[in-house]
Amino acid sequence: QFSLANYASIVTGGAVGLGKSMAEGLAEMGSDIVIVDLNAAKADEAARELRERYGVRVLTIEANVCDPNDAERVREETVRAFGRIDVLINNAGIVRNAKAEDMTYEDWTAVMDVNLNGVFLMSQAVGREMIRQRRGSIINISSMSGTIVNTPQNQIAYNVSKAGVISLTKTLAAEWAPHGIRVNTIAPGYMKTELTEKFFRTGGELIERWMSMTPMGRPGMPHELQGIAVYLASEASSFATGGVFSVDGGYTVW
Ligand code: NAD
Numbered sequence: 001q002f003s004l005a006n007y008a009s010i011v012t013g014g015a016v017g018l019g020k021s022m023a024e025g026l027a028e029m030g031s032d033i034v035i036v037d038l039n040a041a042k043a044d045e046a047a048r049e050l051r052e053r054y055g056v057r058v059l060t061i062e063a064n065v066c067d068p069n070d071a072e073r074v075r076e077e078t079v080r081a082f083g084r085i086d087v088l089i090n091n092a093g094i095v096r097n098a099k100a101e102d103m104t105y106e107d108w109t110a111v112m113d114v115n116l117n118g119v120f121l122m123s124q125a126v127g128r129e130m131i132r133q134r135r136g137s138i139i140n141i142s143s144m145s146g147t148i149v150n151t152p153q154n155q156i157a158y159n160v161s162k163a164g165v166i167s168l169t170k171t172l173a174a175e176w177a178p179h180g181i182r183v184n185t186i187a188p189g190y191m192k193t194e195l196t197e198k199f200f201r202t203g204g205e206l207i208e209r210w211m212s213m214t215p216m217g218r219p220g221m222p223h224e225l226q227g228i229a230v231y232l233a234s235e236a237s238s239f240a241t242g243g244v245f246s247v248d249g250g251y252t253v254w
Contacts, residue, residue: 189248
């Protein structure tokens with residue numbers, strides 16, 4: 001049920017961090033992988049590791065998820081290489097923090113573009129292929145910041161973009177269920193990656209506050225998203241669609 005043998009899975013932002021870790025999880029279960037990232041060097045490095053460790057085929061595509069032409073190119077190149085697309089993990093994301101009154105329009109737009117428009121464009125391009133195939137699983141990476149206002153950080157654009165991802169997920173789940181496509185969201189809490197590394201490195205009040213607000217009292221590690229990613233990618237989750245799956249050490253229960 002959890003097997004991903006003969007699957008082809010696309011992971012955006014899969015060169016490092018949570019995306020790379022989820023790609024590893026899928027590869028371990030047998031899936032071929034397409035890493036889509038702006039960072040071609042890191043993507044190639046990740047691809048080498050995946051091939052060596054899991055013996056799967058890995059394609060890297062240097063692309064920007066918020067460019068409609070790139071989204072379409074990713075669909076084309078994946079189908080050309082593997083003949084199908086079983087899974088899309090929309091993981092690429094960025095953060096720009098500022099108080100609401102100080103946030104520049106440029107930063108606001110950059111965050112919306114990658115975190116929300118990118119998820120829509122990639123889902124649309126790949127979804128058209130999945131509609132033809134009459135099957136597929138799309139997994140969108142939101143955040144606990146999409147369900148709560150994550151104080152004391154000033155991240156209005158990030159919060160709104162991640163809340164948007166949840167609505168996008170539910171809407172696509174409803175529209176595409178008749179086509180055999182499932183769409184779900186993972187909402188991670190604080191995970192140790194390059195995105196958050198600087199906070200954990202400098203430590204201090206912010207980290208102490210976050211950890212005291214997390215019932216489990218620690219950040220998550222990237223590999224702790226692998227289980228949920230494999231579950232949602234595979235037939236094990238065949239009746240799950242439109243769901244928001246928290247993986248946050250209990251942060252959002254308080
Ligand atoms: P990261 O910054 O370590 O990695 C993000 C990757 O996405 C990078 O390889 C980057 O090159 C790529 N990327 C950025 N913009 C892109 C674009 N326009 N097109 C293609 N690729 C692009 O981030 P991470 O910590 O691994 O986070 C991954 C996802 O998880 C993000 O959506 C983030 O918002 C979400 N998330 C992270 C945490 C956390 O604590 N780290 C918590 C909740 C949610």
